[in-house]
Amino acid sequence: MNREAPPLELELVGMIEAAGPMPLDRYMALCLGHPLHGYYMTRDPLGRAGDFTTAPEVTQMFGEIIGIWCMQCFELMGKPQGFDLIELGPGRGTLMSDLLRAARAMPEFLQRVRIRLVEMSPVLRAAQEKSLKDAPATVTWHDSLDGVPSAATLLIANEFFDALPVRQFQRLKQGWAERAIGLGDGKLAMGLVPTSVKLPDWTADANDGDIAEMRPAASHWGASIGERLAHNLGAALIIDYGHLRSCLGDTLQAVRHHQSVSILERPGETDLTAHVDFAALGQAIHSSSAKIWPAMTQASFLHDMGLELRAGILGRNASEADKRDLSAAMERVAGPKQMGHLFKVMAATSPGLPRPHPFSG
Numbered sequence: 514m515n516r517e518a519p520p521l522e523l524e525l526v527g528m529i530e531a532a533g534p535m536p537l538d539r540y541m542a543l544c545l546g547h548p549l550h551g552y553y554m555t556r557d558p559l560g561r562a563g564d565f566t567t568a569p570e571v572t573q574m575f576g577e578i579i580g581i582w583c584m585q586c587f588e589l590m591g592k593p594q595g596f597d598l599i600e601l602g603p604g605r606g607t608l609m610s611d612l613l614r615a616a617r618a619m620p621e622f623l624q625r626v627r628i629r630l631v632e633m634s635p636v637l638r639a640a641q642e643k644s645l646k647d648a649p650a651t652v653t654w655h656d657s658l659d660g661v662p663s664a665a666t667l668l669i670a671n672e673f674f675d676a677l678p679v680r681q682f683q684r685l686k687q688g689w690a691e692r693a694i695g696l697g698d699g700k701l702a703m704g705l706v707p708t709s710v711k712l713p714d715w716t717a718d719a720n721d722g723d724i725a726e727m728r729p730a731a732s733h734w735g736a737s738i739g740e741r742l743a744h745n746l747g748a749a750l751i752i753d754y755g756h757l758r759s760c761l762g763d764t765l766q767a768v769r770h771h772q773s774v775s776i777l778e779r780p781g782e783t784d785l786t787a788h789v790d791f792a793a794l795g796q797a798i799h800s801s802s803a804k805i806w807p808a809m810t811q812a813s814f815l816h817d818m819g820l821e822l823r824a825g826i827l828g829r830n831a832s833e834a835d836k837r838d839l840s841a842a843m844e845r846v847a848g849p850k851q852m853g854h855l856f857k858v859m860a861a862t863s864p865g866l867p868r869p870h871p872f873s874g
């Protein structure tokens with residue numbers, strides 16, 4: 514099959530011809546967020562017909578449980594008169610809509626909440642508007658967290674941080690070099706360029722050929738969350754796939770139609786993600802004195818928050834087929850071989866806020 518190159522590929526080739534090899538984070542940022550041809554800017558990638566499926570799209574129980582977590586934090590915060598419920602990268606708005614349904618159990622929460630969605634994609638903003646058209650509170654959209662006025666805060670981010678651009682460095686005999694996208698025979702090709710970046714201490718044991726990843730964008734977003742929690746009462750819940758400790762390894766992956774492909778394949782039409790380094794993200798959030806509650810697996814989080822109980826309630830009057838669907842959904846989000854162990858959940862709170870369940874200090 515000899516399909517025409519996507520418009521973004523032609524543009525990237527032109528940019529590299531003019532300015533030389535492009536660091537991986539710039540390539541990833543353009544592939545996902547180019548205003549005209551970026552992956553998220555032109556499509557809704559979620560669900561069976563798309564490229565990947567997320568936990569809120571698997572089961573309503575996911576958003577409902579996060580709703581229960583938010584209500585508990587609202588109580589720990591002393592039920593502020595007004596507060597912002599901020600979601601980073603809300604996808605189709607499914608998690609938020611399930612969360613708000615669960616929050617009907619606490620009328621004060623709904624009377625006092627302002628919903629703020631941080632979203633770059635016009636296509637997904639439209640989907641969110643549709644899901645939340647009957648929302649029991651005002652909904653406002655923002656381009657960044659820095660644009661959200663200062664106030665008491667509950668913040669949620671599910672599968673947001675894995676979409677943020679990463680840089681990669683490779684250990685060579687003579688030192689570190691940065692991986693960059695250049696050209697080979699006029700086509701995009703991965704190469705190496707010299708670097709003066711000082712890599713962190715955990716890279717000291719690297720052998721020839723090892724890859725280390727740095728996530729400047731994640732650190733930037735993390736620092737904004739930390740600052741917000743340091744200056745306003747609040748809590749944040751971050752859910753994503755990744756590792757608890759910083760470690761060597763190439764985690765950048767490209768997915769199209771639920772299949773793994775090369776990161777150079779059809780830029781702008783392929784999803785690019787990288788694992789989240791929860792240790793580094795925790796440090797970035799903590800840098801402005803917000804408290805970090807160490808990450809746990811998604812399986813432990815959901816079980817401790819009452820997943821079985823919730824499934825039992827939903828299954829009570831369900832048909833046999835619906836009961837089977839419920840157990841399959843539970844297995845998908847909490848099963849150790851599925852999302853349960855790969856995905857981690859980390860919380861951050863304002864200094865002085867009591868420990869949020871089910872985290873331990």
Ligand code: SAH
Nearest residue numbers: 553567602603604631632633634671672676
């Ligand atoms: N949280 C949703 C969607 C995850 S997909 C779910 O769990 O189903 C990633 C989401 O983050 C999308 O909504 C995407 O448009 C958004 N996103 C990615 N990078 C972004 C950025 N830099 N700024 C704002 N939104 C971004």
